[in-house]
Amino acid sequence: MFGTQHFWLFVVSGLLLNLTPGQDTLYIVTRSVAQGRAAGLWSVLGISSGSIVHTLAAAFGLSAILATSARAFVAVKLAGAAYLVYLGMRMLFERRHAENGPAAVPPAERAWDVYRAGLLTNLLNPKVALFFLAFLPQFVAPDAAGRVAPFLFLGAVFVVNGTLWCLVLVLCASALSARLRGNAAGTRRLRRATGAIFVGLGARLALSK
Numbered sequence: 001m002f003g004t005q006h007f008w009l010f011v012v013s014g015l016l017l018n019l020t021p022g023q024d025t026l027y028i029v030t031r032s033v034a035q036g037r038a039a040g041l042w043s044v045l046g047i048s049s050g051s052i053v054h055t056l057a058a059a060f061g062l063s064a065i066l067a068t069s070a071r072a073f074v075a076v077k078l079a080g081a082a083y084l085v086y087l088g089m090r091m092l093f094e095r096r097h098a099e100n101g102p103a104a105v106p107p108a109e110r111a112w113d114v115y116r117a118g119l120l121t122n123l124l125n126p127k128v129a130l131f132f133l134a135f136l137p138q139f140v141a142p143d144a145a146g147r148v149a150p151f152l153f154l155g156a157v158f159v160v161n162g163t164l165w166c167l168v169l170v171l172c173a174s175a176l177s178a179r180l181r182g183n184a185a186g187t188r189r190l191r192r193a194t195g196a197i198f199v200g201l202g203a204r205l206a207l208s209k
Helices: 007-019 023-035 037-059 063-068 070-100 111-123 126-139 148-177 184-207
Strands: none
Touching: 007 126, 007 148, 023 037, 023 111, 023 148, 023 184, 037 111, 037 126, 037 148, 070 111, 070 126, 070 184, 126 148
16 A cells, blocks of 8 residues: 555554653643643644654655764754753743732733644654654565655554544543633643643753663
8 A cells, every 4th residue: 555564553553652652742731731622732733743744854864864963863852852941941930920910820822832832842852753764664665666655655644643642632631621720720730730841851852862
């Protein structure tokens, strides 16, 4: 099928990988819990867009740069870590401002800001790029006429399945947090927890090998 092999093994493996909690999963859940369903959905869209870019990069060989250049890998990793820390610190500072100012609850972020944050969080994680570069080729048939079409097809299947799973996470997380987000104190606690988690994710990414 489209120059692939062991397609259903690929589908099952992809689903199991999506079920395994990772940085993107934690990011989506914390966004959904702290800011509600809309923020969670925009986060999913941003991360899925990032996965599409990684698929294109793997198909056309761009991800190989990260695999062969230690400097490029470290540069992208540190940029991603710094961005996550920035997001977390901004939430923590917004919390403090809200407590000292007249507004008890900070204003909701724009949809574009949430989408962009999810996109950059995914794009600036070099491990995601290397995952696509290492995982997809295993399911490209050796006798395939080309490599680009199978890469794109497999990447599309993986992204669609991952997006569907992430949507389930958003619905569950936002439903569980609805009561906490209904009052100012609960909102402040959720934003503080979300900010701390983002800072932790950034630190973990920066220290990872």
